[in-house]
Amino acid sequence: MEVEAYVGPQDPACHAYGHRRTARTEPLYGEPGTAYIYFTYGMHWCLNAVTEPRDFPAAVLIRALEPIAGFETMRQRRGKAPLCSGPARLCEALGVTGRLNGSSLQRGTLRIVQGKKPKPGDIVTGPRIGITQAIDWPLRFYLKDSPWVSR
């Protein structure tokens, strides 16, 4: 329902800005379809999908999902609504942690698969949330009028 793009070495908000390559950012340099999962603010996990070929460090942050199954499990993990609206909320609901960092999102236990194709014009863009650099880059993409987007 909602993602943000972090588009590589030239993007000041990307963890791999200036080709920063450390233990944390290493998965960003991997195959497209790799999970990049990082821990932030001392308590939250965030899930990204690596998007570009090996050695070009770019990814999309998954910010919101439409929950379609496993409500009871997600409810137990989260304790409350919203279940999957927010990058750290959806990780908690799905049980996503650093254990899956670097794994394949195409063949692993956590997968991203083709869903309903949105109609032209249903996806809109806007500024990314929660960053201080390049805030004017319209790299947040979300489904118009969706009740599931985080904002």
Next chain:
DNA sequence: CAAGTGATTAGC
């Protein structure tokens, strides 16, 4: 609105 929380990072 501010606090919580600890890994990560740059800079000595």
Next chain:
DNA sequence: CTAATCACTTGC
């Protein structure tokens, strides 16, 4: 080594 930062969430 130290200190600043942080792609967030919750509760006031």
